[in-house]
Amino acid sequence: MSGSATGPVLVDADGLRRFARGVLETAGLDGESAALSSDVLVRTTMRGVESHGIWFLDRYVRQLREGGANRAARVRPVADHGGLLVLDGDAGLGLAVASRATRTAIERAGAHGLAVVSVRNANHFGAAGHYALMCAEAGYLGLVTSNTPPIMAVTGSRSRVIGNNPLAFGVPRTAAPPVVLDIAMSRVAGGKVRMAIERGDQVPLGWILDPDGNPTTDPEDFFVRRGALLPMEDHKGYGLALMVEALSAGLSGAAMTSAVGNWLHTPDTPSDTGFFLMVIDVRTGGPFDAFQDRMRSLCEEIAGAPRAPSVDRIVMPGDLEHEREVVALAHGVPLRGEIWSTLGELAETLGLEDELASIRR
Amino acid sequence: MSGSATGPVLVDADGLRRFARGVLETAGLDGESAALSSDVLVRTTMRGVESHGIWFLDRYVRQLREGGANRAARVRPVADHGGLLVLDGDAGLGLAVASRATRTAIERAGAHGLAVVSVRNANHFGAAGHYALMCAEAGYLGLVTSNTPPIMAVTGSRSRVIGNNPLAFGVPRTAAPPVVLDIAMSRVAGGKVRMAIERGDQVPLGWILDPDGNPTTDPEDFFVRRGALLPMEDHKGYGLALMVEALSAGLSGAAMTSAVGNWLHTPDTPSDTGFFLMVIDVRTGGPFDAFQDRMRSLCEEIAGAPRAPSVDRIVMPGDLEHEREVVALAHGVPLRGEIWSTLGELAETLGLEDELASIRR
Numbered sequence: 080m081s082g083s084a085t086g087p088v089l090v091d092a093d094g095l096r097r098f099a100r101g102v103l104e105t106a107g108l109d110g111e112s113a114a115l116s117s118d119v120l121v122r123t124t125m126r127g128v129e130s131h132g133i134w135f136l137d138r139y140v141r142q143l144r145e146g147g148a149n150r151a152a153r154v155r156p157v158a159d160h161g162g163l164l165v166l167d168g169d170a171g172l173g174l175a176v177a178s179r180a181t182r183t184a185i186e187r188a189g190a191h192g193l194a195v196v197s198v199r200n201a202n203h204f205g206a207a208g209h210y211a212l213m214c215a216e217a218g219y220l221g222l223v224t225s226n227t228p229p230i231m232a233v234t235g236s237r238s239r240v241i242g243n244n245p246l247a248f249g250v251p252r253t254a255a256p257p258v259v260l261d262i263a264m265s266r267v268a269g270g271k272v273r274m275a276i277e278r279g280d281q282v283p284l285g286w287i288l289d290p291d292g293n294p295t296t297d298p299e300d301f302f303v304r305r306g307a308l309l310p311m312e313d314h315k316g317y318g319l320a321l322m323v324e325a326l327s328a329g330l331s332g333a334a335m336t337s338a339v340g341n342w343l344h345t346p347d348t349p350s351d352t353g354f355f356l357m358v359i360d361v362r363t364g365g366p367f368d369a370f371q372d373r374m375r376s377l378c379e380e381i382a383g384a385p386r387a388p389s390v391d392r393i394v395m396p397g398d399l400e401h402e403r404e405v406v407a408l409a410h411g412v413p414l415r416g417e418i419w420s421t422l423g424e425l426a427e428t429l430g431l432e433d434e435l436a437s438i439r440r
Numbered sequence: 441m442s443g444s445a446t447g448p449v450l451v452d453a454d455g456l457r458r459f460a461r462g463v464l465e466t467a468g469l470d471g472e473s474a475a476l477s478s479d480v481l482v483r484t485t486m487r488g489v490e491s492h493g494i495w496f497l498d499r500y501v502r503q504l505r506e507g508g509a510n511r512a513a514r515v516r517p518v519a520d521h522g523g524l525l526v527l528d529g530d531a532g533l534g535l536a537v538a539s540r541a542t543r544t545a546i547e548r549a550g551a552h553g554l555a556v557v558s559v560r561n562a563n564h565f566g567a568a569g570h571y572a573l574m575c576a577e578a579g580y581l582g583l584v585t586s587n588t589p590p591i592m593a594v595t596g597s598r599s600r601v602i603g604n605n606p607l608a609f610g611v612p613r614t615a616a617p618p619v620v621l622d623i624a625m626s627r628v629a630g631g632k633v634r635m636a637i638e639r640g641d642q643v644p645l646g647w648i649l650d651p652d653g654n655p656t657t658d659p660e661d662f663f664v665r666r667g668a669l670l671p672m673e674d675h676k677g678y679g680l681a682l683m684v685e686a687l688s689a690g691l692s693g694a695a696m697t698s699a700v701g702n703w704l705h706t707p708d709t710p711s712d713t714g715f716f717l718m719v720i721d722v723r724t725g726g727p728f729d730a731f732q733d734r735m736r737s738l739c740e741e742i743a744g745a746p747r748a749p750s751v752d753r754i755v756m757p758g759d760l761e762h763e764r765e766v767v768a769l770a771h772g773v774p775l776r777g778e779i780w781s782t783l784g785e786l787a788e789t790l791g792l793e794d795e796l797a798s799i800r801r
Contacts, residue, residue, distance in 0.1 A: 158727050160552070160553045160554075160727060162523055162524075162552070162554060163523075163552070163553040163554040163720075163727060165727070165728075191521070191523070191524070192521045192523075192524040193521075193523060193524040193554070193556050195554050195720065197728075220686070220687075220691070222683075232748070233742055233745070233754060234754070234755075235747055235748055235751040235753065235754040235755070236742075236745045236746065236747060236748060236751075236754055237745070237746040237747055237748045237749075237751075238745070238746060240741075240742055240745045241742065248679070248683045248686075250686050250690070258682065258686070260679035260680070260682070260683055262675075262676045262679060262680075266673060288748065291749070292746070292747070292748030292749055292751075293748070293749060311672060311673035311676055312627060312672035312673055312677070314623075314757070315623045315672055316673070317757075318609070318621035318623060318757045319621070319623075321619065321621065321738075321742070321756070321757065322583075322609040322621055324738060325581070325609075325611050325619075325735060325738070326581075328734070329611070329731055329734050329735055329738065330581070330720070330722070330728050330731060332730065332734065335734065335737070335738050335741075336738065336741055336742070337741065357556075357718065359524075359556065359691070361691070366519050366521060366524060366526070367526075367558075367691050369693065370690055370691060373689070373690050373693065373696065374686060374690055376696070377682075377685060377686070377690065377696050377697065380601075380696075380697055380698065381594055381597075381601055381602065381682070381697070384594070384597045384598070384599070384601045385597065385598040385599060385653070386596055386597060386598055386653070387593070387596055387597060387598045387649065387653030387654070388598075388652070388653055388654060390596040390597075390598075390653075392596065393594060393595070393596040393597055394595075394596075395682070396675070396678075396679045396682065
């Protein structure tokens with residue numbers, strides 16, 4: 080077993096997908112949900128968003144085993160007005176619920192030009208950008224949001240009041256990969272604070288508050304003593320997080336702020352997370368026929384603009400992720416030793432050691 | 441004439457509305473467009489957003505006179521799919537075009553539960569928040585964006601590449617004024633840099649770039665030497681500005697980035713600005729029946745959260761603006777001496793001195 084490897088390990092993308100799917104099926108998920116979910120995790124990993132990729136496979140398995148994610152979930156409509164649909168995720172695995180909701184939103188937008196799908200009773204969906212990418216790859220504009228448990232202060236609050244509530248936006252453009260934006264509303268992700276702890280560094284003032292609501296540079300004030308992340312640009316990040324909460328949970332009736340379950344801390348309890356999807360048909364021949372050409376022009380103008388000193392290149396959101404995915408497909412998916420070890424432990428528990436060993440390149 | 445007053449002047453809100461309407465009619469605008477437009481300017485002023493309010497009345501008059509804004513504009517549908525509508529603003533005054541587009545979007549959302557209205561060939565619409573407020577006051581969720589001429593750098597660019605592209609979001613809530621967020625994607629508005637010049641101050645590093653793309657603290661590097669505003673939180677503000685450009689102009693086919701006319705510099709040329717509106721019916725009895733109650737709970741939880749040291753109050757976006765409007769309605773609208781002088785000059789040019797004098801309280 081290679082679980083003890085410490086350097087980066089290269090694995091085959093299709094193999095990793097098969098492995099993840101097998102793991103999720105062993106944990107009780109149906110084949111289609113497992114395939115959809117493994118696709119989210121593997122593509123997110125290939126695109127370099129390590130924190131939301133295959134690394135968390137064991138957490139999703141735990142959530143399925145302990146009951147926070149309903150293995151037999153059936154996503155069902157609560158209200159159906161054609162281009163406007165409210166879905167109940169039946170406490171299913173967030174990756175599968177969000178993938179299905181996105182597929183449905185795309186179908187509805189294809190029929191009506193426009194669709195909004197509002198989802199309640201779901202769980203953590205991984206990287207918001209994946210679902211925006213799905214829309215863009217199908218020829219649609221996609222706006223995707225989710226709420227999360229509180230981890231961020233708002234302007235004036237002492238402690239964690241609201242999630243850092245991700246928002247993703249994806250659009251296709253002619254003769255180039257989709258533009259995909261995926262951001263959270265805090266100045267930095269919690270992962271950046273954790274990295275500072277691992278390196279023994281302080282963090283800049285303005286990233287976090289200590290548990291008494293004071294500015295601090297000590298990353299343990301956030302991670303150990305449970306202070307709060309700060310919103311980006313103060314009232315702007317606060318306002319955008321509130322907007323995402325209203326779109327994701329206000330509309331759908333999902334849990335809000337402190338009522339949202341923390342899937343990492345309480346894997347036995349459905350989190351009642353909410354999603355919001357707006358999808359617009361921007362395919363050639365549709366109501367926004369030349370959209371993709373206009374996006375190409377826009378991106379060419381921006382990427383070709385004069386650069387600041389010592390800057391080599393101006394990139395569009397999603398460019399670097401796309402390039403990483405192309406490399407990973409051709410040369411293998413690089414997994415940090417820590418992630419490879421986690422997969423090794425999981426494989427051992429489930430008796431899938433040979434399957435894991437076989438995907439190494 | 442009171443044009444020489446230098447202290448703040450209090451005027452009657454309805455009087456100011458009548459005056460602004462009269463001015464716009466004198467400049468050739470039809471009565472309904474003038475009424476809609478004066479409502480935008482006066483409410484925006486009452487809500488304390490001085491930079492986007494009545495202060496600019498003379499600029500709108502100039503745009504109408506010199507041909508940048510078409511006095512006889514008729515907003516017309518380019519494509520009509522029920523809940524999805526593309527409008528041509530016919531180069532009309534942005535305030536009137538956006539007001540009409542918002543009214544239409546609300547009507548369509550009332551009929552279909554959901555509406556997206558995409559507008560091309562429009563002009564500067566003032567405060568984006570006004571149109572989100574219109575939606576919220578009618579019982580709808582509103583998301584409103586517009587693109588602007590380039591004034592902001594993107595991550596890695598030397599100079600102005602994209603607008604700071606405003607986004608506004610408004611929702612009603614039970615037993616309280618609407619939540620209204622209105623933000624631009626730069627760290628700070630250009631007006632804050634101008635205020636630093638007026639006070640003889642430097643600005644913090646991170647607000648602006650000089651014309652060579654270097655960080656600077658000299659506000660004249662932006663205003664005089666035409667450097668660039670910086671996006672909020674770097675790639676996040678850049679990505680959101682790109683999203684707003686795609687929504688506002690990519691969809692509608694309006695001008696983008698460097699092709700957008702600058703209404704202040706070239707008042708004789710239509711700017712071909714684009715708007716995007718998404719409106720969702722959240723009225724009681726509609727598809728999202730209890731939305732307003734959920735928003736009340738959410739806001740109560742946030743406003744009631746423990747406060748950071750020396751913070752008196754946590755406010756929702758739009759709370760302060762609402763309170764200012766209530767005070768202005770009761771006690772008069774405060775206008776800085778500079779703004780009062782501008783109105784005085786305008787009144788003199790148009791022979792409306794008596795009308796202006798009569799609204800002073």
